[in-house]
Amino acid sequence: MSNILDKIITDKRREVALKKNIIPVSQLESFALFNRKTVSLAKNLSNSHTGIIAEHKRRSPSRSVINQGLNVADIALGYEKAGVSGMSVLTDGKYFGGSLDDLLLARSVTGIPLLRKEFIIDEYQLLEARAHGADVILLIAAVLSREEIKSLSEFAKSLSLDVLLEIHNEEELHRSVMPSLDMLGVNNRNLKTFEVSIDTSKQLAEIIPDDFVKVSESGISNTEVIRDLRQYGYKGFLVGENFMKTEDPGQSASAFIKKLEE
């Protein structure tokens, strides 16, 4: 595990332990959104022309400030209008400036599939995701054992949530593949050096079993990259900073998608 992931996970364990005492599971289960019918991102990506999963991210360990001044609901509306297949909402506060309220606000204005982008280490966070309007959760192979991936993904499926498993290399892929996953995401960002290489997606593409929807994550800054990655079987493309660094992320996503459709 890299240093930054070590730090994030240490903080996350503490945060989850504290939150469990403040909002018990029974309370999360009583949230109005808890029994909402979810929408499958995996199905959307399989049927979509663009496959764009547009992210809401205010800051990050690799880039510090990206965009602090915008309203998440406006961005969600803009992304939906642009025709994205789904939206990713970072809910980590300390490292990314996000929150569960961001997820709730995005859900209040849009029906598109929402991914809770979080460092999931505990079933409690899946219940939180469900209660705040998520359709999809992320599991990161670099911070979880095979047993943890199995129990968390099976619990997510029991809550009707799609599961996106993120990998960075062949070892993570081989030890993580299992039927309770819907999508396999290759993160092009090396979380030790923060260097981004689209070649990571290309190299891992052929060993990802066809049963899973392939998603390429991070460092996607132009439509040519997407055209190229489609040749490798990718159906989903997670784009954060490229949209979020602009004054109007929805408008940027719209222009990007129009170019992709030309």
Ligand SMILES: O=C(O)c1ccccc1NCC(=O)[C@H](O)[C@H](O)COP(=O)(O)O
């Ligand atoms: O973005 C980071 O710096 C980062 C650091 C440590 C762990 C995760 C990190 N990012 C989360 C993501 O997966 C990206 O936000 C997402 O793939 C979008 O990437 P980009 O289009 O490059 O903003």
